[in-house]
Amino acid sequence: MxxxxxxxxxxxxxxxxxxxxxxxxxxxxxxxxxxxxxxxxxxxxxxxxxxxxxxxxxxxxxxxxxxxxxxxxxxxxxxxxxxxxxxxxxxxxxxxxxxxxxxxxxxxxxxxxxxxxxxxxxxxxxxxxxxxxxxxxxxxxxxxxxxxxxxxxxxxxxxxxxxxxxxxxxxxxxxxxxxxxxxxxxxxxxxxxxxxxxxxxxxxxxxxxxxxxxxxxxxxxxxxxxxxxxxxxxxxxxxxxxxxxxxxxxxxxxxxxxxxxxxxxxxxxxxxxxxxxxxxxxxxxxxxxxxxxxxxxxxxxxLAQPRVCEGFGLGIATQSGGAGVMMADRAEEVGLAVPELSAATQQRLAAVMPAFGAAGNPVDVTGQFVARPELLRESVVTLLDDPQVHMGIVWLQLMTAHVDKLVGIFEEIQARTTKPFFVCWVAAPAAALQRLRALGIVVYGAGERAVEAAAALARHHAGRRRPPQALERSAPAAAPAGAADHQGMLPSVQAAAWLQAAGVPMAPVVLAHDADAAVAAWRYFGAPVALKVESPDIAHKTEVGGVLLRLDDEAAVRAGVATLRANAARHAPQARIDGVLVQPMAAGHVELVVGVQRDPVFGMVVMVGSGGVLVEVLKDVAFRRAPFGVDEGLAMLAELRMGAVLDGVRGQPAVDRRAIAQLLADLSRWAAATPRLAELDLNPVRIGADGPVAVDCVMVLRDPPA
Amino acid sequence: MxxxxxxxxxxxxxxxxxxxxxxxxxxxxxxxxxxxxxxxxxxxxxxxxxxxxxxxxxxxxxxxxxxxxxxxxxxxxxxxxxxxxxxxxxxxxxxxxxxxxxxxxxxxxxxxxxxxxxxxxxxxxxxxxxxxxxxxxxxxxxxxxxxxxxxxxxxxxxxxxxxxxxxxxxxxxxxxxxxxxxxxxxxxxxxxxxxxxxxxxxxxxxxxxxxxxxxxxxxxxxxxxxxxxxxxxxxxxxxxxxxxxxxxxxxxxxxxxxxxxxxxxxxxxxxxxxxxxxxxxxxxxxxxxxxxxxxxxxxxxxLAQPRVCEGFGLGIATQSGGAGVMMADRAEEVGLAVPELSAATQQRLAAVMPAFGAAGNPVDVTGQFVARPELLRESVVTLLDDPQVHMGIVWLQLMTAHVDKLVGIFEEIQARTTKPFFVCWVAAPAAALQRLRALGIVVYGAGERAVEAAAALARHHAGRRRPPQALERSAPAAAPAGAADHQGMLPSVQAAAWLQAAGVPMAPVVLAHDADAAVAAWRYFGAPVALKVESPDIAHKTEVGGVLLRLDDEAAVRAGVATLRANAARHAPQARIDGVLVQPMAAGHVELVVGVQRDPVFGMVVMVGSGGVLVEVLKDVAFRRAPFGVDEGLAMLAELRMGAVLDGVRGQPAVDRRAIAQLLADLSRWAAATPRLAELDLNPVRIGADGPVAVDCVMVLRDPPA
Incomplete structure (x- = not known):
């Protein structure tokens, strides 16, 4: 088969x-x-x-x-x-x-x-x-x-x-x-x-x-x-x-x-x-x-009905204004549009229902269609003819005495449009359900449920229209010297260089073994620097007093090196200290957390989330299986509740979403080609006018499970 | 009647x-x-x-x-x-x-x-x-x-x-x-x-x-x-x-x-x-x-069934482990507990269902009860007997051939317990529905819906147990001189004094008409101060460069006064300038926004929300109609998604929720007694070890609509 x-x-x-x-x-x-x-x-x-x-x-x-x-x-x-x-x-x-x-x-x-x-x-x-x-x-x-x-x-x-x-x-x-x-x-x-x-x-x-x-x-x-x-x-x-x-x-x-x-x-x-x-x-x-x-x-x-839904525009016709409001609300919540109707559609609707003046979406046909069935038939057909409307829901209730008439109307509507439409018939007589289903017309018993189903249909067909992801996993990325069989946390400088080579923008960093080297690095950068203790035994540097920010004169840098060594000696006496990382302070007014985890079920999974305190409190994060392209990266950003911050709040400029998405996509490709990657945290990634830059990086390597 | x-x-x-x-x-x-x-x-x-x-x-x-x-x-x-x-x-x-x-x-x-x-x-x-x-x-x-x-x-x-x-x-x-x-x-x-x-x-x-x-x-x-x-x-x-x-x-x-x-x-x-x-x-x-x-x-x-629900503990018995998981998930989402069972209950359950070892909640009775009806009866009765369980849901499906047996079992369970319990029977035969309803037993067709209904029942009875709010609206608060018929924004010092008198903790503030007075105020406070331009025409001081923070020497204070006047002259040339507010910098590591609005339908409504950028991006706010007591204030804080920040994140100490709730309650009583209040913003309210203090205050007075 x-x-x-x-x-x-x-x-x-x-x-x-x-x-x-x-x-x-x-x-x-x-x-x-x-x-x-x-x-x-x-x-x-x-x-x-x-x-x-x-x-x-x-x-x-x-x-x-x-x-x-x-x-x-x-x-x-x-x-x-x-x-x-x-x-x-x-x-x-x-x-x-x-x-x-x-x-x-x-x-x-x-x-x-x-x-x-x-x-x-x-x-x-x-x-x-x-x-x-x-x-x-x-x-x-x-x-x-x-x-x-x-x-x-x-x-x-x-x-x-x-x-x-x-x-x-x-x-x-x-x-x-x-x-x-x-x-x-x-x-x-x-x-x-x-x-x-x-x-x-x-x-x-x-x-x-x-x-x-x-x-x-x-x-x-x-x-x-x-x-x-x-x-x-x-x-x-x-x-x-x-x-x-x-x-x-x-x-x-x-x-x-x-x-x-x-x-x-x-x-x-x-x-x-x-x-x-x-x-x-x-x-x-x-x-x-x-x-x-x-x-x-x-x-x-x-989904079992055969009609194709060409977009996310939902037309709603009801017998109750309130039901229309409820369905329009739900539509917005589940990602459908309830579009304004074109001028032509509004004119046609006004001609069908002259008493109601300008007709919008949802269309309230009221109970008058019982006396005048063409009212319902013509308004629904008109609604579905609108170019912005890709599917329809017709809401009605009870109508025990009018089942024949209504089934006939829906059969006519079915014949006059190729767009999918659902009937939502609350407290429907059993005969109505049976007869509509026999005609191949989908019937629901509650408005919000009809809307959710319509959203599923729209999403399915949108997915069919999207070109499939053509991403091949790249060949395994060559690990830098020393990383090929390294177990555990990789030194920051080595990890940063590897990621930089994979296309991930990393803040420049220099490992200084003593104060003289740190001062030389500060002079080289010509800007305020951060100093961070570097040790294979310290994953969370701030917890041992291992980070100093915004140092900008020689005395401060020298004193800083001494402070970091003293703090490490006090808080992590067993840790091997490789030296001190010197890094220019990163610009950028937006902070994100980016990470990779090797999921036991799905393999490499990339995460992006709100930075700072929020990632812990709100768990405002989005995931994707690696590898993926820029479009998926953009979709991840769109899922963040903090997404509005990317577009600028309180007078801050918007940042370049595409540049962040590119970082995510590049990282995902590298991760998918690096099976020994067990965990990666880029925290924070700062984003300013020049795009994103990962400031800090913790990378753990470990052989994958057999 | x-x-x-x-x-x-x-x-x-x-x-x-x-x-x-x-x-x-x-x-x-x-x-x-x-x-x-x-x-x-x-x-x-x-x-x-x-x-x-x-x-x-x-x-x-x-x-x-x-x-x-x-x-x-x-x-x-x-x-x-x-x-x-x-x-x-x-x-x-x-x-x-x-x-x-x-x-x-x-x-x-x-x-x-x-x-x-x-x-x-x-x-x-x-x-x-x-x-x-x-x-x-x-x-x-x-x-x-x-x-x-x-x-x-x-x-x-x-x-x-x-x-x-x-x-x-x-x-x-x-x-x-x-x-x-x-x-x-x-x-x-x-x-x-x-x-x-x-x-x-x-x-x-x-x-x-x-x-x-x-x-x-x-x-x-x-x-x-x-x-x-x-x-x-x-x-x-x-x-x-x-x-x-x-x-x-x-x-x-x-x-x-x-x-x-x-x-x-x-x-x-x-x-x-x-x-x-x-x-x-x-x-x-x-x-x-x-x-x-x-x-x-x-x-x-x-709610139409007469049994009283004495708490939020839900006992779940199912014929499908998965249905149990789904209902337990939903219970957690809607605020019910699915409690661990007492040792005594577990022993009794193990005796009923020896093959299954230690029995938890949800109880999975599997399909075996068809052959042994006492299995279902005894396990549900045992579950409902547990002191932590206040109501029950029994999940089953189809069972077309066993309607008589099952209806009998439920009738027995009904007789042997006084706690409310619902049957969730998916794809139930029509006869089963009819007969259970005739016995006064509530039946649902889907597990999550049964759980949501159980939550409504529990909330209703919890509300009945809570003593009613005995808050009388206080007599209208005496307005300070000049405020009684003031229209529009009240000067900050006057507004702060009024709120302080009503019990709302306000940061101290002095209005200085010139640099000498500002310096005197800074000396008086003996701590770093903020300077803010004061004008009846400027509601948002930061937008006109009207706020300077952390000034702590005479030269800085003098220069600050000049800067604020210059900024106001440039950005708001028409504004009348009353002087410069001098305020010691507020301590506190947590920031909230508190406000009052006169709602056209419900009258005075108090709001509390996450401070900073978040209130705009997340709309993380809670509302209550004024007046209300401390318990409602606590409930408002519990609604904030950012609530965890109050309990200390990243090593910060927890703040005193009750003190914040007291502020909200006091503010609500004052607002309810101040019908001319049109709008109030306390933004930010900073909370540290000494409790909350409102740093900035914008109060607008206007005659209420007739």
Whole structure:
């Protein structure tokens, strides 16, 4: 199924998801039980391939020949469902490998989710599967559904009802929450093409499975529910592939807050990703994040409809001025425009609704359209015709007595425009919902939710229009002499020179070994200088009284050198002192903090934040995965709440955002090519008329984890 | 109905809302029309009093005797519905007054909502009604319902269905949005006791009508929808009365953002209230704000159930670890605690669910309870028994095959605890919803929404426990000589002295008329001083180079006086110069801005915000209506995002929050007693080891609007 990946592993994943024969190991004759339900669903839903129950207790189950053991299975079985007690799973997987069955879905629980012993058993299972050549989905999972081919390798309650197929592929790490979301998809009249629960992910992980199904041309939207993530590269590859395919990827991930993260850690074996980094990286790669299951469903409804949204302009027509205000407010909050209408549009609207004079956006059509349906129809069509309007929302309520009339109006509007529009019908009669959905018209029950979904649609199509990031990781940057295998903090002068060579503007700095050298450096710079103690053992110089500012005569410089050595001797008596750094005072009225961290999930991540006290108090920071270009750097600056300071407050001049973005981009490219970088702080980076300059730099090198 | 108000106006409002006879002016024989629908509803729903249609065209409508004109009406009619064209309304109201009908509900539109001419007509209507002694609800309204007494003075579509009665009073400024909310109340299985649409509020306003119905002992919860507000005092009185009655007041108000405020202004005649002030003042008075109609409904469900919530501790039991994490995250965001459980509770839980070892909060009961219902029952009861847990949420999904079993479990839990608990059942079968609601158990469809509703319940009961603010407005503060009728900016020295006398700590200041006096003042203070130009024409001294800091020798002070005069002459040549202010430099490492503004709706409002550049960039400010006590002052500081700075960052000591709160409270009392105060800025207020001191002060006096 996956034209981009023809590896043997990809071919096995294809056999797993599109099997022509399925063994059910541990099959029960009680079709209501976990180990009986897959048989029931496969039969009831009409799976066209072979179903091969395995259980020594039976000769036959539900009319199917039952095999005594795995060894007795015929040749060419594509995959097995394993539904035996935890203690028997390893042996079953070993036997499957021996019999040549290349893939298994393991329902059994009692692994990584059950403490130390469970984790050890899961490790043994993973090792066994690898050795035996069996690909695993699970353990501790509900299995999966491929609704196109009636593959029900699952015991999820979701399979009990109507199950599609439809244009959405849904992959979930949680069984219970995933079932809930699948059921909500059904309630909304949408359909799932695939439902996959990855469970403990001992082998196959979320991104790899999603990557396999998103290629299916019948899939238009990818949706995922995450609790933890270890394979950041996989997720980024998935996001990039979705983007190439033009298919939106919507993710919900729990664990935003400290307390939540704690609970997640006790719930899954996965390493909790720092949420701010996760959030930044997925947005960087065009993923839409839904904050909860309701928002996910709202987004899926908007994204599953086929119309393209060419911009961020939202036209709103309502039956209530207040609802219009509420939606316009929300639109502004989520980054949509509610544009003023052109003079031509206003004239047309005034002609439709003469009583209301100049008509703006939102358009208040009032309740009069009940008597005169053309009022609603013509005003919405006119609104959508405006060149600044790229999509529309029509708000109305109740109208139990007018469902026929209104459905007819919306059908006409649908035919007369190619722009996407949503109906928001509060307290809608059930018949109205059903009939509009049957016409392919998206309906919401609340105004703010409709607006949020519209924003998701606009963002998705804006992402499609943006040229993809063509950044190749550069070849690993040559480390300067001594840094190639250095462990720990690199001396400042060496670190600064390396960054300067990579294009990062660094304040000039000289390492003086004694007072004479410091005075010579001050004379060389010909300007007030800062003195800073330099030691491989001191990362935070100010904490040991190791920084003196604005020295501008010989006596002060000499005294300063003595002071720094005395302070270091008092506050850090064990520290080796390399000397004193001499640096001209940096100009610039704006201060930022820039840094790089090697994230355990996503690798090198660049951060920029407000400088000074604020970075600690407000946590006003933006992240991006390295490498990235200048546009992403600009986007990072736009995310800062302190961004207005860059444009000049209290009479200060604006600074050059592009120059800062260039610094961020250059730094990101260097970081991505420097795998031994563990941490980097440029704090502060000062920005004045001459652009940004990094004043201080702490760089820590360490071999990356294997 | 209102024991606190026995005024004639209150008695007329009571006749309006509890009439024994209703005239319908302009009644139509077509009961589907706006002017026929009230007759239909009054008859169909069984209104027990007299119904008196008025229309010269008919002798009889729907079996009721029809009167030719208002003059022909019998004596003692309690109220009239007026449903005639706009141009006939004034004459009708005049005739009603002449006939002794004391109150009218005016459906007719074509008034303030329709531009200049409409506003003039509305003014004429209001004047006529006052002269004629007729109380008005409307115009441009849907009317009202008193469901307890089957009074249907309305043409709202909501009346077409089942209409209660129930424990909720709902008053709405919007007809269409209000109808939508009423319909949602019905969908949730809740009931309205009153539904009142206030329309253009030419006479009776939102707060006065709500105040009348909230007294009804059958009402447990008050809910309101607002688009604009002019009577701030009325809203505060309403909030205070709700608090005395122990009844929650939930408000939704549209117009949060700039664009929204614009649309609201074009939609209603009401003056748009600055939303941040509105938000702060209603919270100060214990009002719960719902951000939209869905959140309002979620809150109403929680508040309409009778159980009391004794604290902010939330216990969560789920069938999905991820759902637990999501709810715990949201709980933290909305100010609830998800407490660690006591050792005793953990032991009891471990006994219930031995496989899971130490059991925390959230409790993950997994899907096993389907086989063993006692697992869910006992774990939820145990969780709710924990002394740190004040309310509970149980999360589950789908379970179509287990509705009976689960409903039974929840009924048992309900009987075994007195603490409030909500069921969150995602994709619940319709039967489950219906049966749980019939048992009085509150059910939500999404976890985060359940948590938000729980937070509203906890806040409501916390507000009931807090002793009411016993602040009397003090007698008007005696203005110092010259300030009593001063218009405009008051000289700094005079303003500072006045505030100092009111208990606000002000930095010492001396007005020096020449350099000799300035030097004498500097000697007197014996410390570095600031010099500031003083002029009634200069509000922003720094903008004219009018401030010099840290002067500490005679020559510098003399030169400083000359510099300030020269700068003023250059930058503000027309300004009258009173002299130079001499002030010792204020200590203190934290800077705040404190101010007072006379809000057109709520009167004196005190503000505190982050000082420096931040107040402009971050708008990090908190508001309260004056007067208030120290506790509210502390609450204001707790709202500041920069609050952590008060507790010491980067090695700085913490400052005394209570001393700042005392300053805010003292200032608020003085401001409330100083009606001529138009604006006050204390900027900066510096806070160090000795507490806060206001360094600079700009005070503007102006006669209050009539």
């Amino acid at each position: 996956n034209p981009t990946d023809t590896s043997p592993r990809a071919q096995v994943i294809a056999r797993l998801l599109h099997p022509r024969s399925i063994a059910v190991v541990g099959a029960s004759a009680d079709l209501a039980k976990i180990n009986g339900r897959p048989l029931k669903h496969l039969i009831d839903k009409g799976f066209g391939g072979r179903i091969l129950p395995v259980n020594p207790k039976y000769r036959e189950i539900a009319g199917l020949a039952c095999f005594a053991d795995i060894a007795s299975l015929p040749d060419g079985v594509d995959m097995a469902v394993v539904a035996v007690p935890a203690r028997e799973v390893v042996a079953s997987v070993e036997a499957l490998g021996a019999r040549g069955v290349p893939a298994a879905v393991v329902f059994s629980s009692g692994f990584g989710e059950m403490g130390e012993a469970g984790r050890a058993l899961e490790q043994r299972l993973a090792d066994t599967a690898r050795r035996a050549g069996v690909l695993l989905c699970g353990p501790n999972c509900l299995g999966f559904i491929n609704a196109f081919e009636n593959v029900y390798a699952t015991f999820s309650q979701y399979a009990d009802g109507e199950t599609g197929p439809g244009p959405i592929a849904f992959v979930t790490q949680s069984g219970a929450f995933g079932t809930a979301i699948a059921a909500l998809v059904r309630q909304r009249g949408l359909g799932l093409g695939y439902f996959i629960n990855t469970g403990n992910e001992a082998d196959l992980q979320f991104a790899e499975l999603m990557l396999a199904v998103v290629e299916d041309p019948r899939i238009r939207v990818a949706a995922g529910y995450l609790e933890g993530l270890t394979d950041g590269d996989g997720l980024v590859r998935l996001a990039q592939r979705c983007r190439e395919l033009g298919k939106p990827l919507v993710l919900t991930k729990v664990g935003r807050m400290a307390s939540g993260a704690r609970a997640a850690a006790s719930h899954t074996g996965a390493l909790a990703v720092e949420d701010a980094v996760f959030d930044a990286v997925i947005r960087q790669h065009g993923v839409l994040r839904a904050r909860n299951e309701e928002q996910m469903l709202d987004m899926l409804e908007a | 209102n024991p606190t108000d026995t005024s004639p106006r209150a008695q007329v409002i009571a006749r309006l809302l509890h009439p024994r006879s209703i005239a319908v002016v302009g009644a139509s024989a077509d009961l589907a029309k706006i002017n026929g629908r009230p007759l239909k509803h009054l008859i169909d729903k069984g209104f027990g009093g007299r119904i008196l249609p008025v229309n010269p065209k008919y002798r009889e409508i729907a079996g009721l005797a029809c009167f030719a004109d208002i003059a022909s009406l019998p004596d003692g009619v309690d109220m009239a519905v007026v449903a005639v064209p706009a141009r006939e309304v004034v004459a009708s109201v005049e005739a009603l007054g002449a006939r002794g009908v004391p109150a009218a509900v005016v459906f007719s539109s074509g008034f303030g909502e329709m531009g200049e001419a409409g506003r003039a007509l509305e003014q004429r209507l209001a004047d006529t009604a006052r002269r004629a002694g007729v109380l008005l609800c409307g115009p441009n309204c849907l009317g009202f319902i008193n469901a307890f007494e089957n009074v249907y003075a309305t043409f709202s579509q909501y009346a077409d269905g089942e209409t209660g009665p129930g424990p909720i009073a709902f008053v709405t400024q919007s007809g269409a949005f209000g109808t939508a909310i009423a319909a949602l109340v019905r969908q949730r299985g809740l009931g309205l006791g009153y539904f009142i649409n206030t329309g253009n509020e030419a006479d009776l306003q939102f707060a006065e009508l709500m105040l009348a119905v909230v007294e009804d002992p059958r009402i447990r919860v008050a809910a309101g929808y607002l688009e604009g507000l002019t009577d701030g005092d009325g809203l505060v009185r309403l909030a205070q009365r709700c608090r005395e009655l122990g009844k929650p007041l939930v408000l939704t108000k549209v117009g949060r953002m700039a664009s929204g405020a614009r649309a609201a202004a074009s939609h209603t005649g009401a003056l748009a209230v600055e939303d941040a002030v509105f938000d702060a003042v209603i919270r100060q008075h214990g009002v719960l704000r719902a951000r939209n109609e869905e959140q309002m409904l979620d809150m109403l469900e929680a």
